[in-house]
Amino acid sequence: MTNGTTHAPVIYARNVNKIFKPSGAEPVIALQNINLTVQPGEFISLIGPSGCGKSTLLRLIGDLITPTTGELKVNNKEPHQARLDRDYGMVFQAATLYDWRTVSKNVQLPLEIMGYTPQERKARAQQMLELVELGKFGNHYPYQLSGGMQQRVAIARALAFEPSLLLMDEPFGALDEFTRERMNMELLSIWERTKITVMFVTHSIPEAVFLSNRVVVMSPRPGRITQVVDINLPYPRNFETREDPLFFQKVIEVREYLREAHEVEG
Amino acid sequence: MAEAVQTTRNQSSKTPIGARLRYYLPTILVAVGVLLVWELAVRVLNIQQFLLPKPSAILEAFVNEIRLFVTPGEGSILFQAAGATLWAAFGGFCLGCGAGVLVALITARWTIISEAAMPFAIAANSVPIIAFAPIMNNWFGTTNPASKMAIVAIIVFFPTMINTVRGLTLIDPRQLELMQSYAARPVKILLALRIPNALPYIFSALRVASALSVIGAVVAEFFGGQRAMLGVFITQEAASFNFVRAWTGIIMASIIGLSFYFVMLLLERWLMPWHVAFRNTD
Numbered sequence: 221m222t223n224g225t226t227h228a229p230v231i232y233a234r235n236v237n238k239i240f241k242p243s244g245a246e247p248v249i250a251l252q253n254i255n256l257t258v259q260p261g262e263f264i265s266l267i268g269p270s271g272c273g274k275s276t277l278l279r280l281i282g283d284l285i286t287p288t289t290g291e292l293k294v295n296n297k298e299p300h301q302a303r304l305d306r307d308y309g310m311v312f313q314a315a316t317l318y319d320w321r322t323v324s325k326n327v328q329l330p331l332e333i334m335g336y337t338p339q340e341r342k343a344r345a346q347q348m349l350e351l352v353e354l355g356k357f358g359n360h361y362p363y364q365l366s367g368g369m370q371q372r373v374a375i376a377r378a379l380a381f382e383p384s385l386l387l388m389d390e391p392f393g394a395l396d397e398f399t400r401e402r403m404n405m406e407l408l409s410i411w412e413r414t415k416i417t418v419m420f421v422t423h424s425i426p427e428a429v430f431l432s433n434r435v436v437v438m439s440p441r442p443g444r445i446t447q448v449v450d451i452n453l454p455y456p457r458n459f460e461t462r463e464d465p466l467f468f469q470k471v472i473e474v475r476e477y478l479r480e481a482h483e484v485e486g
Numbered sequence: 487m488a489e490a491v492q493t494t495r496n497q498s499s500k501t502p503i504g505a506r507l508r509y510y511l512p513t514i515l516v517a518v519g520v521l522l523v524w525e526l527a528v529r530v531l532n533i534q535q536f537l538l539p540k541p542s543a544i545l546e547a548f549v550n551e552i553r554l555f556v557t558p559g560e561g562s563i564l565f566q567a568a569g570a571t572l573w574a575a576f577g578g579f580c581l582g583c584g585a586g587v588l589v590a591l592i593t594a595r596w597t598i599i600s601e602a603a604m605p606f607a608i609a610a611n612s613v614p615i616i617a618f619a620p621i622m623n624n625w626f627g628t629t630n631p632a633s634k635m636a637i638v639a640i641i642v643f644f645p646t647m648i649n650t651v652r653g654l655t656l657i658d659p660r661q662l663e664l665m666q667s668y669a670a671r672p673v674k675i676l677l678a679l680r681i682p683n684a685l686p687y688i689f690s691a692l693r694v695a696s697a698l699s700v701i702g703a704v705v706a707e708f709f710g711g712q713r714a715m716l717g718v719f720i721t722q723e724a725a726s727f728n729f730v731r732a733w734t735g736i737i738m739a740s741i742i743g744l745s746f747y748f749v750m751l752l753l754e755r756w757l758m759p760w761h762v763a764f765r766n767t768d
């Protein structure tokens with residue numbers, strides 16, 4: 221599963237296991253024997269049915285939880301150190317904006333925490349909002365924005381401090397198909413401009429194939445990686461990509477792997 | 487009542503005056519209707535004025551008090567009493583709510599303490615604290631306004647503290663994770679997340695406390711105090727069969743309670759323009 225390169229990977233996971241032991245319930249093997257190496261600048265999608273540990277894997281990488289066993293490195297550091305170094309930005313399925321802050325102030329939140337000056341914060345928030353095409357909405361409150369716009373604010377916020385890694389947990393899961401396709405294009409153009417590494421969780425096979433250079437197929441009980449599919453479609457990708465025969469072929473391939481995983485499970 | 491006011495605010499924000507008037511019209515009609523029925527019933531059924539005075543008589547007495555109050559050289563005992571009661575209610579409100587928020591901030595800092603303290607606070611909140619009024623009279627002196635203020639402060643302390651602790655601790659776990667992902671320090675999490683998250687809880691407590699503080703002050707005054715306090719005024723006028731005057735005291739207490747409540751509403755609206763209850767949905 222490695223690319224065989226020698227320079228430091230952004231994510232390096234060897235035999236990572238995560239077992240939840242909820243009090244008064246059976247232990248849950250959320251992740252078993254995860255091996256994954258992600259190189260700088262990759263766009264990786266995690267796909268698999270609910271409960272296969274996609275969110276758990278992202279949360280391990282983000283040091284919001286810790287592995288039960290195994291070795292996990294982010295930018296060649298312990299995940300805890302990477303978090304303290306603000307190496308990654310996170311986007312959840314819900315935009316999780318703070319209601320009481322304007323859009324611009326929401327984007328400034330991480331910058332405030334990281335000690336940027338007020339001028340820097342304002343300028344950078346504006347720059348990020350323009351990146352997600354919300355330059356005119358800085359003074360709005362989140363409730364005045366549509367779901368898609370709110371999610372773009374969340375992306376602007378995650379990018380504001382220029383992390384080298386973007387962790388996205390079903391960021392467009394709550395959006396309609398049309399908005400989702402537009403957001404995909406926007407995300408790809410941001411990715412190409414910033415050269416950031418992206419770990420992207422999704423339920424949608426076409427979305428995973430369209431965005432990624434590799435798709436990681438997972439299956440549940442216990443959560444594990446069953447396949448990694450290389451998507452050798454050229455970038456930049458656009459609406460024509462979705463009509464490319466290779467695109468369909470890859471969609472079918474991923475779908476087959478997902479079904480196999482299900483059948484094995486019985 | 488809180489619910490009714492909530493919907494009113496939703497409907498009335500930034501709508502034209504005509505629409506707003508139409509929205510309030512049923513309320514106004516009901517109020518006028520009740521007063522008319524009251525007036526007619528007293529006249530037709532020939533009810534004795536010590537049982538129930540006519541609203542017109544109460545209004546007349548009230549207007550007379552206003553006249554005395556604004557005339558130089560004259561004085562209105564009713565307005566003097568209102569001032570004293572307002573002072574006791576407001577002072578107690580500030581002390582009790584201030585202490586409630588402060589204690590909540592301290593205990594919420596250490597989850598263990600707040601978890602241990604909450605059951606006691608909730609239990610204390612169900613105790614009729616007004617029953618301590620005679621004790622407070624004993625401690626501070628019956629005619630000392632501090633005895634009323636103390637009762638009010640204790641009454642409003644518990645709901646404020648309980649709600650504030652809830653607001654500081656009941657937080658969307660993803661919002662906390664976001665802070666964690668930025669490696670934010672606890673102080674920053676308190677200032678940027680916990681306190682703003684608690685504001686709606688605090689204001690809902692302050693609204694309840696504003697009403698409670700006037701009730702608390704008036705009832706505490708029933709247990710004795712200076713002549714010029716609404717509770718004392720009402721009991722004394724009733725005892726000397728001046729029921730119309732007793733009713734002017736009741737009206738005055740209601741006006742104070744309602745105004746206090748609406749000041750809280752306005753403050754809430756001003757400080758939390760983002761809050762869900764004030765959003766324009768149209």
Ligand SMILES: Nc1ncnc2c1ncn2[C@@H]1O[C@H](COP(=O)(O)OP(=O)(O)O)[C@@H](O)[C@H]1O
Pocket residue numbers: 240241242248249250268269270271272273274275276277443
């Ligand atoms: N904090 C937790 N405590 C107990 N079990 C958990 C916890 N978080 C996740 N799980 C379990 O781990 C498994 C994987 O969950 P998750 O990573 O959320 O899956 P996905 O994101 O792929 O839907 C599920 O069975 C879930 O119930």
Ligand SMILES: [Mg+2]
Pocket residue numbers: 274275276389
């Ligand atoms: Mg998930």
